[in-house]
Amino acid sequence: MSTETDDKHQFRPATRLVHAGYDPHEYHGFVNAPVVHASTVLFPDAATMRRRDHSYLYGLRGTPTTDALEGALNDLEGAAGTILVPSGLAAISVPLLAFLSHGDHCLVVDSVYGPTRLFCDTLLTRMGVETEYFDPAIGEGLRGLMRENTRVVFLEAPGSNTFEMIDIRLMAGIAREGGAVSMIDNTWATPLFLRPLDFGVDLSIHALTKYPGGHSDLMLGSVSANAATYKPLRDAQMQIGVNAAPDDAYLTLRGLKTMEVRLRAHERAAFDLARWLETRPEVARVLHPALPSFPGHDLWKAQFNGASGLFSFVLQGGGREQADAFLDALRIFGLGYSWGGYESLALQVDLSDRRFAKAPPEGPVIRLQIGLEDIEDLRKDLERGFSAIGALG
Structure with missing residues (x-):
């Protein structure tokens, strides 16, 4: 590794976001990585073609565009290698398929992303893999579940939609002691606010669709691995036959350049509105790990370098009628799935599949993605929602 490359690893995250993964001087000085649309790669002769040590063999195995994004994510995550796949859910399913076989046992935190649970309860079950869910508050008790x-x-x-915090280092250590691979969905924090491999986790998973892309116009996922798990992960990716489209990889590279600026804006606005929501009589509690009132705040503070723009709050009483009235009154917040883009979004959370991390009892849970709009306009929009609840009588 060159001294110049070593120097880059000393830069702070914002600088590394701008410069990681691609050297302009390797491509005529153009500051952005080339977008390479490719399937076939030609070789000069049969002997060269027989060799398998080329940088590029076939478009599925990578291009300069995907290499640039993988390199940037390796730098940000401190990873030995990264794979790119067409969606965040694919970034969950590929590593599970890579490390699980018939007769295996898989432990999954109960506050997991809903489609992760669906994948475990359907395809993994048909494969003969047993999935067991555990309480995010289990702590040392996780040892007792290992087989x-x-x-x-x-x-x-944090946990999906309800934002429970876990002791990441503890749980990764228990997994390793038991001979298991640990993997974490790190989409909420991005590598800027949490580097799971630094806490002993083997695989860090991201929906690049969210904050890295940042503009609600692409679908992409990544898995960054340590040295022990990278080869089987990459092998599984190639055996399944999935990789990233060059245009989506390029858009994600472009999004990375501004991700810290955007994330800090999301963070500030979300925290401001979360504190304001704590004062509202219509709100039973706010589920935001950066709030001192949140039960997992100390764990968040010890492990994370910041908070993104996604959190939830619990209405004080009511049910679907009140939640619908609130949501239907909003004019700036869009009613839509996903998050991490420039726009604010809202929805009612369905927690009916939980076994341990149950829905709060006080009332409906509303999840907010705080975008990049003016914060006072967003506050007034939320007030419209509360007024609509009040009008129900």
């Missing part, structure tokens, strides 16, 4: 055939411990921090 001889436990091969994967799947984590998410």
Whole structure:
């Protein structure tokens, strides 16, 4: 590794976001990586073609565009290697398929992303893999759930929609002691606010669709691995036959350049509105780990370098009618899935599939994605929602 490359690793995250993964001087000085649309790669002769040590063999195995994004994510995550796949859910399913086989046992935190649970309860079940869910507050009790055939411990921090915090280092350590691979959905924090591999996690998963892309116009996922898990992960990717489209990889590279600026804006606005929501009589509690009132705040503070723009709050009483009235009155917040883009979004959370991390009892849970709009306009929009609830009588 060159001195110049070593120097880049000393830069702070914002600088690394701008410069990681691609050297302009390797491509005529153009500051952006080339968008390479390719399937076939030609070789000068048969002997060269027989060799397997080329940078590029076939479009599925990578191009300069995907290499640039993988390199940037390796730098940000401190990873030995990264794979790119067409969606965040694919970034969850590929590593599970890579490390689980018939007869294996998989431990999954109960506050996991809903489609992760669906994948475990359907396809993995048909494969003969047993999935067991555990309370995010289990702590040391996770040791008691480990079996001889436990091969994967799947984590998410904070928890999906309800934002429970876990002790990441503890759980990754328990997995490793038991001979299991640990993996974590790190989409909420991005590598800027949490580097899971630094806490002993083997695989860090992201929906690049969210903050790295940042503009609600692409679908992409990534898995960044340590040295022990990278080869089987990459092998599984190639065996399944999925990789990223060059245009989506390029858009994600472009999004990375401004991700810290955007994330800090999301963070500030979300925290301001979360504190304001704590004062509202219509709100039973706010589920935001950066709030001192949140039960997992100390764990968040010890592990994370910041908070993104996604959090939830619980209405004080009511049900679907009140939640619908609130949501239907909003004019700036869009009613839509996904998050991490420039626009604010809202929806009612369905927690009916939980076994341990149950829905708060006080009332409906509303999840907010705080975008980049003016914060006072967003506050007034939320007030419209509360007024609509009040009008129900």
